[in-house]
Amino acid sequence: MTDSAPSFEGVLDAARQIAPAAVRTPLIEHPALNERAGGRVLLKAETLQVAGAFKFRGAYNRISRLTEDEKARGVVAYSSGNHAQAVAAAARMMGTRALIVMPADSPKVKVEGVHAFGGEVRFYDRYTESREAIGEAVARERGSVLVRPFDDPFIIEGQGTTGLEIVDQAADLGAEPADQLLCGASGGGLIAGINLAMAARWPDTRVIGVEPEAYNDTQLSLAAGERVTYPPVAAPSICDALMTDRPGELTFPINRRLERVVTVSDDEVADAVAYAFRTLKLVVEPGGAVSLAALLAGKVEARGLTTAIVLSGGNIDPALFAQIIEGRFKGARP
Amino acid sequence: MTDSAPSFEGVLDAARQIAPAAVRTPLIEHPALNERAGGRVLLKAETLQVAGAFKFRGAYNRISRLTEDEKARGVVAYSSGNHAQAVAAAARMMGTRALIVMPADSPKVKVEGVHAFGGEVRFYDRYTESREAIGEAVARERGSVLVRPFDDPFIIEGQGTTGLEIVDQAADLGAEPADQLLCGASGGGLIAGINLAMAARWPDTRVIGVEPEAYNDTQLSLAAGERVTYPPVAAPSICDALMTDRPGELTFPINRRLERVVTVSDDEVADAVAYAFRTLKLVVEPGGAVSLAALLAGKVEARGLTTAIVLSGGNIDPALFAQIIEGRFKGARP
Numbered sequence: 001m002t003d004s005a006p007s008f009e010g011v012l013d014a015a016r017q018i019a020p021a022a023v024r025t026p027l028i029e030h031p032a033l034n035e036r037a038g039g040r041v042l043l044k045a046e047t048l049q050v051a052g053a054f055k056f057r058g059a060y061n062r063i064s065r066l067t068e069d070e071k072a073r074g075v076v077a078y079s080s081g082n083h084a085q086a087v088a089a090a091a092r093m094m095g096t097r098a099l100i101v102m103p104a105d106s107p108k109v110k111v112e113g114v115h116a117f118g119g120e121v122r123f124y125d126r127y128t129e130s131r132e133a134i135g136e137a138v139a140r141e142r143g144s145v146l147v148r149p150f151d152d153p154f155i156i157e158g159q160g161t162t163g164l165e166i167v168d169q170a171a172d173l174g175a176e177p178a179d180q181l182l183c184g185a186s187g188g189g190l191i192a193g194i195n196l197a198m199a200a201r202w203p204d205t206r207v208i209g210v211e212p213e214a215y216n217d218t219q220l221s222l223a224a225g226e227r228v229t230y231p232p233v234a235a236p237s238i239c240d241a242l243m244t245d246r247p248g249e250l251t252f253p254i255n256r257r258l259e260r261v262v263t264v265s266d267d268e269v270a271d272a273v274a275y276a277f278r279t280l281k282l283v284v285e286p287g288g289a290v291s292l293a294a295l296l297a298g299k300v301e302a303r304g305l306t307t308a309i310v311l312s313g314g315n316i317d318p319a320l321f322a323q324i325i326e327g328r329f330k331g332a333r334p
Numbered sequence: 335m336t337d338s339a340p341s342f343e344g345v346l347d348a349a350r351q352i353a354p355a356a357v358r359t360p361l362i363e364h365p366a367l368n369e370r371a372g373g374r375v376l377l378k379a380e381t382l383q384v385a386g387a388f389k390f391r392g393a394y395n396r397i398s399r400l401t402e403d404e405k406a407r408g409v410v411a412y413s414s415g416n417h418a419q420a421v422a423a424a425a426r427m428m429g430t431r432a433l434i435v436m437p438a439d440s441p442k443v444k445v446e447g448v449h450a451f452g453g454e455v456r457f458y459d460r461y462t463e464s465r466e467a468i469g470e471a472v473a474r475e476r477g478s479v480l481v482r483p484f485d486d487p488f489i490i491e492g493q494g495t496t497g498l499e500i501v502d503q504a505a506d507l508g509a510e511p512a513d514q515l516l517c518g519a520s521g522g523g524l525i526a527g528i529n530l531a532m533a534a535r536w537p538d539t540r541v542i543g544v545e546p547e548a549y550n551d552t553q554l555s556l557a558a559g560e561r562v563t564y565p566p567v568a569a570p571s572i573c574d575a576l577m578t579d580r581p582g583e584l585t586f587p588i589n590r591r592l593e594r595v596v597t598v599s600d601d602e603v604a605d606a607v608a609y610a611f612r613t614l615k616l617v618v619e620p621g622g623a624v625s626l627a628a629l630l631a632g633k634v635e636a637r638g639l640t641t642a643i644v645l646s647g648g649n650i651d652p653a654l655f656a657q658i659i660e661g662r663f664k665g666a667r668p
Contacts, residue, residue: 026360031384047615050365109612277655278443281381281617281648314615321611322656 006250008200010157011193014061015164021060021093022161023049027169027308032279037295038303040175044166047284047314051113053241054162054190054312055079055086055149061158062147063090071096076144078102078124078135080186080241081110082287082313083149088119099144101135107240107285107317126243150189151248160193166308167201177202179305182291184312185209185218185261186242188251194310195257205308208300209261210290212239212269218247219261227252236332238266238320241287241313262300264293270329272296276311277325286320288313340584342534344491345527348395349498355394355427356495357383361503361642366613371629372637374509378500381618381648385447387575388496388524388646389413389420389483395492396481397424405430410478412436412458412469414520414575415444416621416647417483422453433478435469441574441619441651460577484523485582494527500642501535511536513639516625518646519543519552519595520576522585528644529591539642542634543595544624546573546603552581553595561586570666572600572654575621575647596633603627604663610645611659620654622647 028043046054063075074097077087084100091098098119102111103126114121124134139146148155163181170176181198183191191209198205209218214235221228230245237243247255264272269286272293276284284292291309294300300307323329362377380388397409408431411421418434425432432453436445437460448455458468473480482489497515504510515532517525525543532539543552548569555562564579571577581589598606603620606627610618618626625643628634634641657663 021365023363023365026362028360028382029357030382031355031357048362048364052613052615277617277652279386281386283611283615283617318611318656318659318661322660325652326656327652 004153006153006156006192006196006254008196010153011160011164011196014157015161017064018057018060018158018161021050022057024165025049027166027173029173030280037307040306041295041302042166042170042173042175042178042306042308044162044308044310045282046162046310046312047282047288051085051089052313052315053082053086053288054159055082056089057161058155058158058189059083059086059147060090062152062154063087063094063096065154066094066096066145070145073143074098075147076135076139076142077147077149078131079149080243081106082241082315084119085110085113085117087147088114088117092118099138101131101138107315109315109317113315150187151250153250156189156193156250158193159190160196162190162310163194163197167197170308175306177205178308180206180208180300181308182208182210182294182300183310184242184287184290185211185255186244187248188218188255189248190310190312192251192254195254199257206259207257209255209258210294211261211263212237212242212290213263213265215239215243216261216263217245218255219263221247221252222256222258222261238269238332239287239290241285242290262294264290264297264299266332268293268297270324273324282311283314283316284311285313285316338487340487340490340526340530340588342530344487345494345498345530348491349495351398352391352394352492352495355384356391358499359383361500361507363507364614371641374640375629375636376500376504376507376509376512376640376642378496378642378644379616380496380644380646381616381622385419385423386647386649387416387420387622388493389416390423391495392489392492392523393417393420393481394424396486396488397421397428397430399488400428400430400479404479408432408476408478409481410469410473410476411481411483412465413483414577415440416575416649418453419444419447419451419649421481422448422451426452433472435465435472441649443649443651447649484521485584487584490523490527490584492527493524494530496524496644497528497531501531504642509640511539512642514540514542514634515642516542516544516628516634517644518576518621518624519545519589520578521582522552522589523582524644524646526585526588529588533591540593541591543589543592544628545595545597546571546576546624547597547599549573549577550595550597551579552589553597555581555586556590556592556595572603572666573621573624575619576624596628598624598627598631598633600666602631604658606630607658616645617648617650618645619647619650
């Protein structure tokens with residue numbers, strides 16, 4: 001149980017809490033990728049998680065702890081899409097309702113995912129409205145618990161179970177500890193949870209954040225020594241899952257531990273999505289492929305090393321996926 | 335070591351032989367598929383194998399046993415594409431050359447795969463020429479060992495390691511034994527190898543073969559009580575990996591053990607490929623998706639049962655994959 005700051009004990013507790021419902025996703029090693037990287041690469045396939053992304057870990061860790069009274073009033077969440085589906089899935093499992101505030105330009109597949117899990121959707125404009133303000137207002141109106149996407153200890157600790165599993169599964173592969181671990185950073189919940197696990201279990205492993213070039217708020221914040229908030233940005237990105245304007249309040253202090261943050265362009269991300277299709281036979285969404293993109297584009301040296309990579313989600317619209325694998329992708333549209 | 339009939343001991347030996355080179359592919363359980371099936375479904379993801387299909391197991395088991403003298407003379411294989419890539423990959427690892435006789439209409443991705451592994455390709459016409467005759471003639475000319483796609487004990491035993499791993503991994507998931515196991519049948523090497531493993535380890539598990547409607551030679555042969563050879567067929571199928579005209583000489587006697595064979599249409603297969611993309615986040619080629627198709631189309635009852643399914647390969651051309659996931663697939667072209 002965690003009530004205050006996220007902790008490694010909380011991650012261990014989350015692992016017990018989510019075990020009945022979450023998938024222990026495989027840690028995949030592919031000879032062709034090893035050969036290309038010139039080292040060992042361990043892929044944590046969170047694409048195979050419930051609702052297609054790591055987000056279910058945190059959402060279930062939070063929602064499964066609601067009281068009966070809280071469940072009766074339902075939950076509210078705001079999300080770019082993966083947290084949305086995860087909250088809807090966990091809410092359905094726990095017998096409560098979910099209302100999700102989503103950007104109007106969310107991938108269709110993510111909106112449909114929320115509906116498929118019985119969730120209700122309310123849209124907002126990603127570029128002009130504040131999802132936090134809308135989410136909080138709706139939660140107040142309904143008396144519902146707001147399930148935040150990252151600034152909640154239970155969420156961060158739930159995501160941290162990804163890191164625990166990487167450690168255990170790498171041992172099974174005789175690849176422990178990894179020299180470095182690459183993970184995308186948006187609000188920073190996943191990478192913060194992983195940092196908690198790494199600090200305790202693989203303290204010498206370099207944890208490296210990866211962000212889209214146009215949404216490098218964690219990189220800027222680490223350089224500034226404090227959380228930097230972007231002015232409202234209008235740059236479109238293929239990485240819909242990673243378009244945050246600042247690091248989280250709870251996640252940033254933990255993520256000061258990052259060795260560094262590297263950035264990738266949309267073209268590099270598209271190349272990684274195509275590589276995952278062609279060679280790894282995995283469906284990875286752009287925001288879930290940034291770490292692989294960083295490796296393939298040489299942003300991080302992997303030669304002679306063991307590199308763990310989180311493939312954090314696989315929810316991508318068929319039309320975009322088709323464009324990318326057929327080499328027809330010409331950049332994200334605003 | 336096996337010299338005569340394929341055996342379970344040979345499968346155990348193959349497991350030791352291929353361990354340094356093959357991927358122990360994950361056995362994946364996905365809550366959404368379980369829910370849809372109304373039971374537990376265990377997916378053996380051979381899509382994640384070296385060269386994207388189970389074929390590497392048998393090819394490596396055979397080629398890694400060549401003498402130095404045999405290696406000096408190279409290997410020859412005929413194949414619809416997956417065996418081709420596997421032989422090329424194994425040959426490269428063992429330091430020998432591979433010449434592959436492939437149908438002229440093989441998916442580009444498979445031809446490119448052979449080239450990427452340094453193999454040489456010679457095309458033939460799938461509908462008018464005998465690949466066996468061409469392969470044997472070329473092997474004779476060059477003094478090369480012919481690595482057959484299924485009628486070879488080492489090949490069958492190598493493929494059988496897939497079954498051994500399913501048994502061990504199902505135990506880890508607390509899902510042992512499965513009530514039934516579905517696997518595609520072409521020449522029948524994979525399913526024969528799996529039958530050897532099942533007879534020894536899960537004797538009560540019903541092993542069910544799955545074939546494309548237009549290439550149901552194993553189904554017809556079981557009904558006839560002997561190997562039936564099709565007249566040369568001209569029916570195109572999306573399942574390029576499963577277009578054989580008769581069961582193998584060594585595989586058929588073993589596959590008499592099958593509980594039954596069910597068939598699937600190209601449309602059912604395309605639906606399964608799309609489902610794997612959308613929900614499972616896995617790239618599966620048509621021939622590799624027939625077992626999943628049989629389950630999703632209700633050809634096999636799965637309610638209340640544990641069903642193991644082999645996703646045998648993931649080598650599909652981007653254009654076809656794009657058509658299928660975007661709902662534009664209108665049937666295979668001759």
